[in-house]
Amino acid sequence: MHDLKRQASRSRFALTPVALVAVALLHAGAARAQAAAPGGEEALTLRRSPLLKDEIPAAARKELPTFLSGDHLSGRPDLETVIDGHAELRRGDTVIRADRLDYYQPDDLAKARGNVHINRAGNVYEGPSLDLKLDAFEGFFNEPRYHFLKNDAYGEAERIDFIDDKRAIMRNASYTTCQRRPGPSWMPDWILRAASISLDNDSGEGVATGATLSFKGVPILPIPSLSFPLNDGRKSGFLPPTVGPDSLNGLEVTAPYYWNIAPNRDATLFPTLMTKRGVSLGGEFRYLEPLYRGQLRADYMPTDTLRDRQRWGYAAVHSGGLETGITGLGTLGLNLNLNRVSDSNYWRDFPRTTASLTQRLLPSDASMSWAHGDFFATLRTLNYQTLQDVTAPIVPPYNRLPQLAARYARVNVGGFDFSVDGDYTQFQADPTLTLQPNAKRTFALAQISRPWLAPGWFVTPKLQMNATNYQFQAPLANGATTASRVVPTFSLDSGLVFERNASYFGRAFRQTLEPRAFYVYTPFRDQSLLPVYDTAANDYNFATVYTENAFSGNDRIADNNLLTLGVTTRLLDPDSGAEAARFGIAQRLRFKPQNVTLPGGTPVADGVSDLLLGATVNWSPKWMVDSTVQFNPQTHTSTRSTIGARYNPGNYRVFNVAYRLQRGTSEQIDVGWQWPINDLWGQKDQDMGRGRGLGEGRWYSVGRLNYSMYDRRLVDAVIGFEYDAGCWLGRVVLDRTTSGTTTASTRILFQLEFVGFARVGSSPLQTLKQSIPRYQYLREQVTTPSRFSNYD
Template identity: 65%
Template sequence: MSRVRFAPTPLALVAFAMLHGGVAHAQAEPPLVLKPSPQLREDIPATTRNRLPTFLSGREVHGTPDLNAVAEGNAQLRRGDMVIMADRLEYYAPDDLAKAQGNVHINRAGNVFEGERLQLKVESFEGFFDETRYRLLRNDAYGQADRVDFLDDKRSIVRNATYTTCRRKPGPSWMPDWILRADSIRIDEEDETGQAGGAVLSFMGVPVLPVPSVSFPLTDKRKSGLLPPTIGLDNLSGLEVTLPYYWNIAPNRDATIYPTLMTKRGLDLGAEFRYLETNYQGRIRGNYLPNDPLREDDRWGFAMLHSGAFSTAAGPVALNLNLNRVSDDNYWKDFSRTTASLTQRLLANDGALYWGRGNFTLTARALKWQTLQDVTAPIVPPYDRLPQIVGRHVRNDLPGGFESFLEADYSNFQSDPVLNNQPNGQRTYALAQISRPWQKPGWFVIPKLQLHATQYQFAAPLSTGAESASRALPTFSLDGGLVLERDATYFGRNFRQTLEPRAFYVYTPFRDQNFLPNYDSAQKDFNFATIYTENEFSGNDRIADNNKLTLGVSTRLLDPDSGAEAARFGVALRSRFEDQLVTLPGAVPASDRLSDILFGASVNWVASWSTDAMVQYDPQTGRSIRSTLGGRYSPAPYRVLSAAYRLQRAQPASEQLDLGWQWPLNDLWRQPDDRLGPGRGLGEGRWYSVGRLNWSLADKKLVDTIVGLEYDAGCWLGRIVFERLQSGTSTANKRVLFQLEFVGFTRIGSNALQTLRENIPRYQFLREQITQPSRFSNYD
C-alpha cells in the first residue's frame, strides 16, 4: 500500500480531499471559502449530504489512499455546513470517522463546541467530545461540560453541564448572573427543546429553583411540560402560587392546566383547551374552587369561544358561540382577572347560526345574559333574545343604478319584568330601503327612501291595556357633498389639501311610540359618524321623528407622495326644524333648533407625534358638553408617552385624566446609540419606567393605577409592577407582580407582561424574537 506525504509550505495550505465512500487524489490548492447560498439556508437533505465531499487541510497532510488522512498544524475538516478545526486531525474513510486533538473547535450550522479531544462519525454525527465549551445559535446560549455525547445531527447529551444565555466576558473569574447547573442536558434541535436532569437554577450566586427535571425551549416553539410557577400577592386572595402544565396535544390543539393555591381561599383548579381546525377554531376555559372560606361556597367560572362552519344540504352554515357563566354575583369582584367579559357584570351567552346564498343571508341567534348584581349599585338586566331570527337581502346592481336593502327581524325578548318595569314580548320588525347614488370625482348625491314596519305581541297587557301594538312609518334622506383639492404649503411643507363640505337632510313623520316598551333601543353617541345617520336611536324600538338638516365641513392635509394624512379638521352641527316628540323612557324631548356643535381635529404632523381632539360645544350655555383630547409621543422604540383628557358634563358626569408610558430611565432625553432592533431592547444595563394612571378630577382620586419598573440586564429581565383596579364605588383589587425572565430559558414570578401589554398603549416587549437566526450568521 503506497503512502503519500506532503511537506508544509508557508505560502499555501495543502488540501487533501476525499469523496465520502471513495478516495480522490491528493492535490495542492488554496483553502476552500464557503459562501451562503439559498440552497444551504435550510437543513441539508440526507440524500444530498451523502454526496457532499469532505475537505481536509493543514500545514502538513499525509495519508493512505482509500484508507485515512492526517492533517497537522491548523488542521481543518469541512463537509457541508460543518467544520472541525484542531492541532491534529485524523480521518478514516471506511468508517467515516474523524479524530481531533488539541484546541478542537467544531461548528455545525452555527452551533459551536470547543475542547481538547473529539471523536466523531462525520456523516451520522455520532461521537463524543471531552472537556467541552459550547454555544447554541438559536438562543445564543453558552455552557461547558465534562463531556458531550453526539447522538445524531439533531440530538446531543451534555453531561455535568452548565447553561446560560449571559454573554461571555473576559477574565478568569467571570460568573454569569444566572446559570443552570445540571447532571445532564439533552439538546434536541428537531424538537427545539432542552431537557435538564438534576438541575439547579442560580441567580446572582443564589440557588432559586432546584428541580430534579426541567424542560425548556430553545426557541418559542410549543412543547409539553411543566411551566414555571407564577407567584402573585392579592389583597383579596392573599398569596397566589400557580403551577401550570402545558400539554401540546397536536400542532393545532393544546391545553393548559393551571392549579392555583391561594392562602386565603384554597386551591382553585383551572384549565384551558384551544383548538384550530380547517373549518373551525375555539377556546374553552374553566375554573373550580371548592368551598371558598371567604364566601363559604363553591366557586366556578366557565367561558367558551367558538367560530367555524359546517356543511348542510342547503350549503355551508357558520356557527359562532360566546358562552360565559360564573357561580355567583360576587365572582366579578373576587376574580376580576378571570371573568371572561369586558363588562364583567354582564356575561353574555350568545350562540348564532349564519347561512347565506347570493344576496340573501339568514341568522338564527340565542342570547341569554347573566347579570351579576351588586346591592350597592344594582343594574337593570338587559333582555335575553330567545330566539332572534334575522334575514337580509342586498342588491347593489339594480337597473338604473338603484340599490336596495331588505331586513326582517323576529325577536322574543325575556327578562325580569319587575326590574325592567315592562312586560316581556315578541317583536317582528321589517325595513325596506331603496337608494340611487350619484357619485363622480369631486361630488356625490345619495337620495334614500326607507319604510319601517313593526308588530308587537306582549306577554302581559301594557298600562294602556293593549296586548299587541303595531307601527309603520317612512323615512326620506338626502346625502350630498363635495371633495375639492388643491396644492398647499404650510410651514415649509407641501401638501395636497382637501375641502369637503357635506349636507345631510332626513325626514321621518311622527308616530306615537312612547307607550311602546323599550327592549333594545338606546341613544346613539353624538359624534361625526352618527350625526349623518337617519335614526338617532340604536335598536328597533324607537324610530326618531325627524325634520333635520346636518351641515358639516372637513379639510385634510395629505402628503402628495405617499397619500398619508398629516392633519384633519372638521366641524358639524344639526338643525332641527320641528320639536322632538319620540323619546326614550324618562328622557326629555329636545326642542332646541340647533344642536350642539361638533369640533374635531387629528394631527399627525410627524411620525413621533399624534394628537386627536373632539369637542361637543353647547352654544346656548357657551361651554362644552363633552370634550376629549388625546396625544401620543413615540420618538423611538421603547419610548412612548400617551395622555388623554375626557370631560362629560351630562349624566353621568365625569372628568378624567389618563396617562400611560414606557420610557428608559438611563437615557431620559438622549436616544442611545446601541439600538438592537425590534424585540431586543435598547441595550443591557437599562431601567425602564412603565405605567398607566387614571385620575378622576371630579373625585380627586386615582381610579385605576398600574406603575412598575423593568430592568434589562442583557441575559435576564426583571419586572416589578403594582396594580390597583377599581371593583366598586368604594372597593379596589390590589396586586404586586414580580417577574424574572431568564432570556432563552424561562420566566418565574407573576405574569406581569400580560398586565403591561393589556393596559399600556403601544407597550413593547423588551425581548421578542422577530426572525429566526441564520446558521450562516455564525459560520467559520
Template identity: 65%
Template sequence: MPPVPSILPARSPVGGFALCHAAGAVAALVLLLAADGARAQGAADTAPLQLKPSERLAEQVPADVREQLPTFFFGQRTSGRPNLETVIEGDAMMRRGDTMIQADRLEYDQASDQAKAQGQVRINRAGDVYEGPALELKVDAFEGFFQSPRYQLLRAGAHGQASRADFLDDKRSVLHDATYTTCKRQPGPSWLPDWVLTATTMNLDTEQDVGEAKGGVLRFMDVPVLALPTFTFPLSDARKSGFLPPTVALDNLNGVELLVPYYWNIAPNRDATFYPSVMSKRGVMMGGEFRYMEPTYAGQLRLDYMPTDKLRDRERWSYEAKHSGVIQTGVKGIGNLAFSLDANRVSDNDYWRDFPSTTTSLTERLRTTDANLRWSQGDFSAGLRALKYQTLQDVSAPIVPPYDRLPQITGRYGRYDVGGFDFSVDADYTQFSADRSYTLQPNAKRSFVLGQISRPWVRPGWFFTPKLQLHAAKYEFDAPLASGATSATRTVPTFSIDSGLVFERDANFFGKAWRQTLEPRAFYVNTPYREQNSLPIYDTSATDFNFATIYSENTFTGNDRISDSNVLTLGVDTRLLQPDTGAQVARFGVAQRLRFKDQRVFLPGGAVVDDRVSDFLAGASVNWDPLWSTDATVQYNPDTRRSERFTVSGKYSPGNYRVVSTAYRMQRATSGLPESEQVDVGWQWPLNDLWGDRGQDLGPGRGLGSGRWYSVGRLAYSLQDRQFVDSIMGLEYDGDCWIGRIVVERIQRSNAAANNKIMFQIEFVGLARLGSSPLKTLRDNIPRYQFLREQVTTSSRFGSYE
C-alpha cells in the same frame, strides 16, 4: 439524483486526493470521496431534491442523499492510504454538508466514516458550535463524544461548557457536568454570567427544541434560586410539554397565591394548560384550558373550580367556551354554514369581585352565552342566534339585566348598482325575555322589516345620494301594556339626501408644500311622526353624539324607536395631505344639526326635543410630525354657552420603547349618566435617558441594550371624585440575558373598595420566567407598550456560516 462522479485529477502516490503546493510551502488539500458502486446505484434511483421550509441543511437533505455529499479536506500536511484513512496535520479542516471540523490534527477513516480530532478542536454543525481538546465522531451519523467542550447553540442563543459531550445523533446530545446560559460571554477567566443553569446531566434535543437538566440548579447572581431533581427548558420559542415556572402573586383579595402550571403540547394544532393554585385566604383552586385549531374550526375551553372558598364558605366555579367554524352541510344549494359559540358562566354574584382576572368579558357583571348560525349565498344571507345573559347582581347597586334573545332570526337580501340603484331588505324576528321585576315591562316577540332604496351619484368633486326607507314592526306581549294592549304595530317611512363637494388646492404652510382639501357636506332627513313612546324598550338606546352619528337617519340604535325628524346637518372638513404620498397630516371638521320641527319620539324618561339648533361639534386630528399625534373633539352648547363634552388626547413616541400618551375627558351630566371629568396618562420610557444614556435601538422585541431601566405605568384620575380610578406603576430592568419587572396595580371597584396587587417577575431570557407576570396588564393598559424581548425573527444558520 445521479451518482456523484469522481472528478479527482491524476492520483498522487498516496492516492485518492490531489496535493498542491502553495507559496510558503503551505498546501491545501481537497478530497472528494466518491461512494462505492452500491451507493452510487442507490443514488441513481433517488428522486430529485425538493426544498422544504427549514432552517437546517440536515432537515433539507434526506439521509441517503447526505451520504453522497462530497467531503473537503484542507491542511498543511497530509498522509494516508487511498479509500482507507486520511491524516491531516496543521490547520486541519474537514467539511461535509453543514458540518465543519477544525483541529491541529485530524484523522478520518473512510470505511467507518469516523473522524478523530485533537488540539484546538472546533466543530460547527448548522450553526451550533462545540470547541475543546479532543473529538471522536462518526460524521454522517453524528455519533461520538467531545472531551471538555465549550458550546454555543444558534437557535437558543445559549452557550456553556461540560466535562464531556456525547453525540447520540445529529439532533440529540448529552452533556455531563454542564452549564447553560444565554448571557453573553465576556473576556477574562474570572467572568461569571448573571445567571447560569448547572446540571450533572443535560440532554439537548434540537429536534424537539427541548433541554432536560438532571440535578439542575439555577443560580442568579451566584445565588441558588431554583433547584429540582429534573426539569425541562426550551431551546427555542417552540412549544413543548412540561411544567411551567411557578408564579407567586400578592393582593388584598386572595392573599399570597402560588400557581404551578403544566403545559401539554398535544399536537401542533391542540394544546392544554393546567394551572392549580393555592390562595392563602381562600384555599385551593383547580383550573385548566384547552385550545384547538382545525382547518374548518377553532376554539378554546377554560374551567376554574374551587371546592371550598374559606372567605365565602361555598363552592366557586367559572367556565368559558369559545368556538367558531364552518359546518359543511353537503347539500347543494345550501353549501356551508358558519357557526360560533361564546359561553361564559360563573357560580355566584360575587365572582366578578373576588376573581377579576378570570374573565375576558368587557362587562364584568354580565356573562353571556351567545350561539350564532349564519348562512349566505350570493345576495342572500340569514342567521339564527340564541343569546342569554347571566347578570351578577349587587344588592347595593342593582342593574337592569339586558334582554335574552331566544331566539333571534335574521335575513337580508341586497343588490347594488342595479341600473344605478342600490336596494336591500332586512328582516328580524326576536323573542325577548328578562326578569320583569327588574325591567318593569312585559316580554315580547318582535318582528321587524327594513326596506331601503337609494340612487348614488358619485363624481370627481361631488356626490349626491337620495334614499328612501320603510321601517315596519309588530309586537306581541306576554302581558298587557298600561293601555291594555297585548300587541302593537308601527310603520315609519324615512327620506334622506346625503350630498357633498370636494375641493383641492396646493398650499404652503410652515414652509412646506401640502395638498389641502375643503369638503362641505349637507345631510337632510325627513321622517314623519308615528306614536311609539308607549312601546317598551328591548334593544334600543340613544346614539352617541359624534361626527359619525350626526350624519345618520335615526338618533336611536336598535329597532324600538324611529325618531321623527325634519333636520338638516351641515358640516365641513378640511384636510392637509402630503402631495407625494397622499398621507393625511391633519384634519379639522365642524358640524351642526338644524331642526325644522320638534322631535316627539323619545325614550322612557326622555322629553320632546324642541331645540332648533343642536350642539356644535368641532374636531381636529393632527399628525404633523411622525413622533406626535393629537386628537380633540368639542361638543359646544350654544344656548348655555359652555362645552357639554370635551376630549383631547395626545401621544408622543420618538422611537421603540419610548411612548407617552395623555388624555383629558369631560362629560356634563346627562339623562342616566353622571358628570365625569378624568385625566389619563400612560407611558413606557427608559430612565437612562435622564442622564443622557439613550442606548442603542436594536429594534422591536430586542430592547435598547443591557443595563437599562424602564418606567412603565398608567394613571387614571377622576377630578370629580378626587381619586385615582385605576393606577399601574412599575419598573423594568434589562440585564441583557435577564429582565426584572415589578408592577403595582390598583383598580377601584367602588368608592369604598379597591383591588391592590403586586407583581414581581424575573425573566431568564431563553430559559424561563419566575414570579407573577405583569406583561398582560402592561400590554392591555399602556398604548403601544412593547415587550423587551419578543421573537420577531428566526435565527439563520447562515449567520454562523464558517
C-alpha cells in the same frame, strides 16, 4: 384569542415534587400568580402544521460533496485523508476547523485535534478534540465550549456525546445566555450547572439532571431534574409555581401545568391555593381546526371559606363553520360565546379571572348563520346572567330566545342599490325589574338608493321603509296587547372634494377640502307607548352625525326634518398618501322638533345643534393627537370632550395621555407610559434592534394611572419598574383594580426572567400590555435566526 403565552415554553420546568417545594419556598414573597393565565404573556400560536426547519434534509445531506483544505495534505484515495495545519472540512451546513484533521472515508469519520472549531447550522462548538461521523452526526467532543444560535445560549462541558443530528448529551455541563466577557475572572450573572444536560432539537427541549441554578454567584435553586426550552416551541410540563399576596384572597400559590396535546390543541391546568378562601381548580383548553377554532376556560372552588359556598365559573368561545354535507346547503357558520358564574359576587371576588367573567353582564350567545349569493340568514339565542350589586343595581338586558334575521342585498342594479332586512325576536326578561312586558317583535326594513359618484363630488338619494309589529305578553298602559308601526324615511347625502398642493411648516402636502350636506326627513309616528327592548340613543360623533336615525336598535325611529352640514380638510403626504392631519366640523340644522324620545327623555328642540369639532394630527411618527369636542354655542361650554395624545419617539419610549369629559357625569385623566429612566443620568441607548431592548443595565419606568376628577379618586393604577441586565430581566409592578363602587383589589407582581431559559414569579406582562398602549416587551424574538446569520 388563539395565542398561548410564551411562558408555556420559555418559563416551563418539568419539576419533581421536591423541586416544586423548593421553588415555592424560594419565591414566597412574590406576587399573585398569573403564570398559567391563558394569554398572560408573550404569545405562541396554535398551528395546523409543524414549523418548517431551516436545515438541510438528511436524504440530501448524504449527496453533498466534502471539501478539504489545509497546509499539508496526505492520505490514501477513497480510504483516508490527513490534513496538518489550518485544517478545514466543509459539507453542507457543517464546517470543522482544527490544527490536524483525519478523515476516514469508509466510516465517514472525522477526527480533529487541536483548537477544534465546529459550526453546525449556526451552532458552534470549540475544544481540543473531536471524533464525529459527519452524515450521522454521531460522535463526541472533549472539553467543549458551545454557543447555540436560536436561543443564544453559551456554556461548556467535560464532554458532549452527539447521538445524532438532533440529540446530544453534555456531561458536567454549564448553561447560560449571558454573553461572554473578556478576562479569566468573568462569571455570568446566572448559570445552570448540571451533572448532565440532554438536548433534543426535535422536541425543542433540554433536560438537566443533578442541576443547580446560581444567580449572582449564589446557588438559589438545587433541582434534581428539570427541563427547559431550546426554542420558542411549545412543550408539556410544569410552569414555575408562583406565590404572592392578594388583598382579596390572601396568599396565593399556583402550580400550573401545560399540556401540548398537538400542534393545533393544548391545555393548561392551574390549581391555586388561596389562604383566605381555599383551593381553586382551573383549566383552559384550546383548539384550532381548518373550519373552526375555540377555547374553554373553567374554574371550580369546592368550598370558599369567606362565602361559605361553592364557587365556579366558565367561559367558552367557538367560531367557524359547520359542514352539513347537504347539497345546496353547504357550510353553516357557528359561533358560541358562553359565560356563566356561580353567584353575583364572582366578579368582585375574582376580578382578574378572565375578561369576560369580570363583567356584571355575562352573555351566553349562540348563533348559526347561512349565506348564499346575495342572501344571508342567522338564527340566534342570547341569554344574560346579571350580577347584581345592592349598592349599584342595574336593570337586566333582554334575552333573545330566539332571534331569526335575514337580509337580501344587491348593488348596482341599473345604477340602484337596494336591500331588504327582516327580523323576528322574542324578548324575555323579568317584568318586575324591567317594568314593561315581554314581547315578540317582527320588523322589516326595505331601502333603495341611487348613488351618483364622480372624482370631485357625490350625490346619493335614499328611500327607506320600516315596518314593525309587536305582540305583548301583558297589556300596555292603554290595554293593547299588540302594536304596529310603519315609518318612511327619505335622505339625501351629497358632498364635494377639492384638492390642492400646499406647504405648511416647510413640508409639502396634498390638501383636501371636503364639504358635505346630509338631509333627512322622517314623519312623526307616536311611539311613546312602545316598550324599549334593544334601543339606545346614538352617541353624537362623526360616525353617527351623517345617519338617518338618532337611535340604535329598532324600537324607536326618530322623526327628523334636519340638515347636517360639515366640512373636513385633510393633509396628505403627496408621495405615500398617508394622512398627516384631519380637521372636521359639523352641525345639525333642525327645521322642526324631534318628538320621538326614549322613556324619560325630552323632545329635541328645533334650531341649531351643538357644534361637533374634531382633529387628528399624525405630523410625524413620534407624535399623535386625537380630539373630539361637542361644543354648545349658547352656553359657550363643551358638553363632551375627548382629547388624547401620544409621544412615541422610538422603541421602548411611549407616553400616552387622555382627558375625557362628560359634563355633569364624569371627568377623567388617563396617563400611561413606558420610558427608560437611565436618560436622567445621561446613559446613551444601544441600538439592539427591535425586540432586544435598549442595552444592558437600563431601568424602565412603566405605568398607567386613571384618575376621576369628578369623584376625586384614583380609579385604577398600574405602576412599576423593569430592569434589563442583558441576560436576565427583573420586573416589579403594583396593580390596583377597582372591583366595585367602594372596593378594590391590590397585588404586587414580581418576576425574574432568565433570558432564553425561564421566568420565575408572577408575570406582569399581560397587565402591562393591556394597560399601556404600545408597550413593548424587552425581549421579544421578532424573527427566528437563520443558520446563515452565523455562517463560517
